[in-house]
Amino acid sequence: MATCQFAKSFDDIEKETIAESDFIDFGFAEVSKGKCTTSSSEAPTQARAHRKRSRDEDEGYDKLSAQIGEVALVIKKLSDDLLDVKDLYDEVMKTKGFDEFTLALAFDHLVENENVAKVFMVKGTRLRRVWLEGFFNMNA
Known part of the structure; x- marks a missing residue:
């Protein structure tokens, strides 16, 4: 509910024609002096104090x-x-004495079995070769 010059009923709005001066004079002087009031449903103009x-x-x-x-x-x-698959691939493929297809099968097995791959990566070159030979003998 507004007061001052903004307080109008629906009948007043329907009957009156809006003049250009109504767009210019908004009554800022009355509002700034605190003469106009607003309804309790409108938000308060003062900021709330923050609680601790x-x-x-x-x-x-x-x-x-x-x-x-x-x-x-x-x-x-x-x-x-996580196992770096690229590093695993490089280590498997640089093993000498096996063809690329055979090494690719071993690589695929190691990727599917991450724990086995981690152990493979920790082993030295000689033990990697022994593991690969055992893997190929079991899967031949």
Whole structure:
């Protein structure tokens, strides 16, 4: 509900024709002096004072922050533990004494079995060759 010059009924609006002067004079002087009032359904013009957070809220944020940090560390550890397939391919393919097709079969097996691939990558050149020979003998 508005007062001052903005207070009109629907009958008044229908009957009157709007003049150009109505668009120019909005009554800013009365509004700035606080003479006009607004209804209680409108938002207050003054900003609300911010309330202080309690200790319980601060502790809750601290706990949440710590948990998010733990999740981030787990995700980082998981990504660090993932086997780099390109490195595995390079190591398998540089083994001498086997044709490319045979080495590709071993590579495919290692990709499907990540733990076996991790062990393969840790082994030295001689032990890798022994593992490949054993793999080919079992799958021949």
